[in-house]
Amino acid sequence: MKRSFVLLTLVALAGIVMACAAPAAPTTAPTAAPKATAAPQPVTITFYQRGYTAGGTDAGTVNTDKAVEIFQKNNPHIKINIVGIPWTAEGDTKLEAALSAKSDINVFRVTSPNLPRYAKQGILSEITPFLTEEDKKDFYPSGFQVATIDGKVWAWPLWVTAISNFINTDIFKERGVEPPSMAKPWTWDQFVDACKKLTFKRADGTQVYGFTSSSKWGAVEYYPLMYIDGGRILSPDGKKFVQNSPEGVSALQKIADLALVHKCTPPDFGTVDQAGVRAQFKDRKTVAILMSTPGFIPDLEKENFPLAVVPPPIGAMGKMVTNGAFGLFAVVNVSDQAKLKASHEFAKYLTGSQVAKDVQGWQLAPGLRRSNTGYSTNANREVIAKLVEYGVYEAPVATSAELGNNYGAALQAIILGKKTAKQAMDEIAPQYQKELDALNK
Amino acid sequence: MNTHSVRRGLHLIINFWNKHKWSYFFIAPSMILFFIFIAYPVAQAFLLAFQKVDLRGSTWVGLKNFQDLANSQLFWESLRHTFVYAVCVVIAWIISSLVVAALIQPLSNKIQSLYRGAFYLPNVTSIVIIALVWIWIFEPDYGFFNFLLTLIGLPKVLWLQNPDIALWSIVLSTILIIPGSGVVLYSAAMGAIPREYYEASDVEGANALQKLIHITFPLLKPTTLYLTVIYTIAGFQIFERVYIMTGGGPINSTMTIVQLIFQTAFSDFNYGRASAQALILFAIIAAFSFVQFKFLSTDVEY
Numbered sequence: 001m002k003r004s005f006v007l008l009t010l011v012a013l014a015g016i017v018m019a020c021a022a023p024a025a026p027t028t029a030p031t032a033a034p035k036a037t038a039a040p041q042p043v044t045i046t047f048y049q050r051g052y053t054a055g056g057t058d059a060g061t062v063n064t065d066k067a068v069e070i071f072q073k074n075n076p077h078i079k080i081n082i083v084g085i086p087w088t089a090e091g092d093t094k095l096e097a098a099l100s101a102k103s104d105i106n107v108f109r110v111t112s113p114n115l116p117r118y119a120k121q122g123i124l125s126e127i128t129p130f131l132t133e134e135d136k137k138d139f140y141p142s143g144f145q146v147a148t149i150d151g152k153v154w155a156w157p158l159w160v161t162a163i164s165n166f167i168n169t170d171i172f173k174e175r176g177v178e179p180p181s182m183a184k185p186w187t188w189d190q191f192v193d194a195c196k197k198l199t200f201k202r203a204d205g206t207q208v209y210g211f212t213s214s215s216k217w218g219a220v221e222y223y224p225l226m227y228i229d230g231g232r233i234l235s236p237d238g239k240k241f242v243q244n245s246p247e248g249v250s251a252l253q254k255i256a257d258l259a260l261v262h263k264c265t266p267p268d269f270g271t272v273d274q275a276g277v278r279a280q281f282k283d284r285k286t287v288a289i290l291m292s293t294p295g296f297i298p299d300l301e302k303e304n305f306p307l308a309v310v311p312p313p314i315g316a317m318g319k320m321v322t323n324g325a326f327g328l329f330a331v332v333n334v335s336d337q338a339k340l341k342a343s344h345e346f347a348k349y350l351t352g353s354q355v356a357k358d359v360q361g362w363q364l365a366p367g368l369r370r371s372n373t374g375y376s377t378n379a380n381r382e383v384i385a386k387l388v389e390y391g392v393y394e395a396p397v398a399t400s401a402e403l404g405n406n407y408g409a410a411l412q413a414i415i416l417g418k419k420t421a422k423q424a425m426d427e428i429a430p431q432y433q434k435e436l437d438a439l440n441k
Numbered sequence: 442m443n444t445h446s447v448r449r450g451l452h453l454i455i456n457f458w459n460k461h462k463w464s465y466f467f468i469a470p471s472m473i474l475f476f477i478f479i480a481y482p483v484a485q486a487f488l489l490a491f492q493k494v495d496l497r498g499s500t501w502v503g504l505k506n507f508q509d510l511a512n513s514q515l516f517w518e519s520l521r522h523t524f525v526y527a528v529c530v531v532i533a534w535i536i537s538s539l540v541v542a543a544l545i546q547p548l549s550n551k552i553q554s555l556y557r558g559a560f561y562l563p564n565v566t567s568i569v570i571i572a573l574v575w576i577w578i579f580e581p582d583y584g585f586f587n588f589l590l591t592l593i594g595l596p597k598v599l600w601l602q603n604p605d606i607a608l609w610s611i612v613l614s615t616i617l618i619i620p621g622s623g624v625v626l627y628s629a630a631m632g633a634i635p636r637e638y639y640e641a642s643d644v645e646g647a648n649a650l651q652k653l654i655h656i657t658f659p660l661l662k663p664t665t666l667y668l669t670v671i672y673t674i675a676g677f678q679i680f681e682r683v684y685i686m687t688g689g690g691p692i693n694s695t696m697t698i699v700q701l702i703f704q705t706a707f708s709d710f711n712y713g714r715a716s717a718q719a720l721i722l723f724a725i726i727a728a729f730s731f732v733q734f735k736f737l738s739t740d741v742e743y
Binding site for chain 1: 495497581597599707708710
């Protein structure tokens with residue numbers, strides 16, 4: 001009973017914060033850029049940064065401190081207060097509490113799934129009035145696409161964690177398999193043949209598998225493969241669920257067949273998390289090809305792992321595809337125009353090419369500005385940076401966690417052979433569409 | 442009410458206050474904390490269950506959160522999984538702790554204490570660590586269980602990856618750790634049963650099974666009731682193990698009610714719906730506890 005109270009208390013505590021929040025009406029400050037003044041007044045803004053620990057010595061904290069220091073030096077009238085929050089659910093809760101209490105928060109890292117919710121609830125300030133013509137030309141269209149809700153852009157795009165294939169070159173040499181390249185990517189059939197060749201048992205009994213990827217719901221990293229035949233989850237406007245189309249279904253069935261028909265994936269494929277597949281690839285070296293995000297590269301580089309980054313295979317669509325999560329900075333809509341302007345200036349700096357030059361190691365994934373080439377410091381990173389151009393991304397839609405669970409379960413059912421791709425997608429389609437219809441009312 | 446009555450009432454209150462004020466003073470800190478951190482949040486959770494909450498504030502929606510739950514297949518699935526887990530775990534824990542307590546009963550006091558300590562040890566280990574160890578035991582390629590299976594020529598089992606058996610694997614990982622609290626309590630309760638009852642039954646010619654059924658079990662009923670209630674509550678509140686070992690998957694096959702509450706509250710930030718789920722869990726646990734008290738409670742004192 002005591003634990004029940006604790007749980008209820010947790011839920012209720014969040015409610016107290018809500019209850020203590022200001023009245024329901026959203027801040028109605030206009031988002032138009034104010035006219036520049038000759039002597040800018042001093043302004044202090046609060047920056048919620050994920051993974052930041054005041055006084056910490058980790059790379060993320062040090063880089064954030066440096067970026068803030070340089071920005072303040074170049075903009076002496078702006079003072080930045082940094083509030084560190086973790087990347088976990090605890091961080092999400094702190095962020096939500098700050099936003100709902102309308103406490104001091106001006107700039108924060110926003111995740112793609114939460115962006116539409118914040119935008120629709122009037123929390124955010126639109127970035128368009130603060131974009132110059134140069135900015136508009138510099139950003140890749142995909143950067144704006146994922147931050148656009150109801151025709152307005154609500155966040156400054158920083159980077160995309162473009163997913164690619166990481167290969168263990170030692171295993172490739174051991175099996176005599178020639179890796180693909182950006183100039184000569186594999187077709188799906190070539191990819192399957194290679195995966196089969198790379199699945200073998202060593203003399204010491206170690207089983208090596210051709211391919212794997214994080215596939216537990218919430219950290220799925222085989223997304224690019226879902227698009228290779230021209231299918232996608234939602235229609236480009238985000239209003240229709242379309243993955244039960246022949247193109248969507250065929251790609252999903254191909255992914256499942258890697259495990260069910262070709263048997264070139266580890267037995268836990270379909271349910272394994274990111275840490276699990278990374279251990280298989282890096283520590284145990286029992287996987288030849290890992291489809292993953294660029295965040296894993298520093299770890300592999302540090303250990304001199306025999307790594308080559310190659311593009312995902314090409315399917316029926318006939319061209320390379322990548323996908324990934326976006327790093328976005330959002331600005332909270334406040335009535336103080338000086339604060340609002342300073343916040344946008346700061347967010348613009350954090351997502352620009354200058355910060356990548358000012359702070360070595362700032363760019364953990366390819367930038368979404370054409371001018372930002374700070375990420376391409378070696379051949380492997382260059383492949384990832386080039387892949388950004390081939391990105392296919394879904395429109396931002398705030399669906400429920402329950403729908404996410406059920407959709408994730410549908411993907412798992414396909415890979416585990418419990419349902420065909422067609423059957424699973426046809427079953428989830430009505431539920432998905434019902435939520436989309438409700439959101440678009 | 443006349444002046445005399447008012448005076449008398451006031452006099453009683455003042456007397457009561459003079460007599461007990463220090464008692465209230467001393468319990469005040471814990472009562473204040475109780476109201477701030479338990480009573481008020483629980484009342485708020487009750488109110489939130491009837492509201493839609495977002496960053497702009499909250500609006501009353503009546504029973505909508507409960508209606509949505511009634512139409513949610515995932516909610517019913519999570520209830521079913523939780524019920525299966527709780528029933529299996531309560532039965533297994535009661536039986537295993539009773540058997541272990543019975544086995545150590547004939548031993549000397551020192552040896553009994555040693556065993557009680559040994560069985561209680563896992564209780565002080567973090568459930569997170571226990572769950573992480575179980576992940577390794579269930580690992581498909583390198584796990585201990587599959588190693589044992591291959592030794593006897595059986596195929597490997599996908600303990601946590603196969604949706605048909607993942608929930609049973611979690612049940613197995615729970616019941617294989619015999620609860621120390623049950624062993625300690627049963628052991629103490631058995632030790633407290635007067636020897637005269639057994640001596641009398643010996644005179645009547647009762648065998649060991651008859652003694653167990655007619656003397657030991659009935660006299661252990663209060664302990665069994667207590668353990669059944671606390672194990673049922675623990676069973677319905679299964680969370681950490683599922684969160685760490687499977688996250689509710691695969692294919693939602695291990696999704697339990699508390700895992701769902703956590704996701705609804707802290708992934709979806711749908712506090713209204715999460716509160717409704719928590720209220721339903723509260724009602725279920727209260728109902729089970731009531732039924733258990735009704736059927737297992739006893740007036741036997743010894």
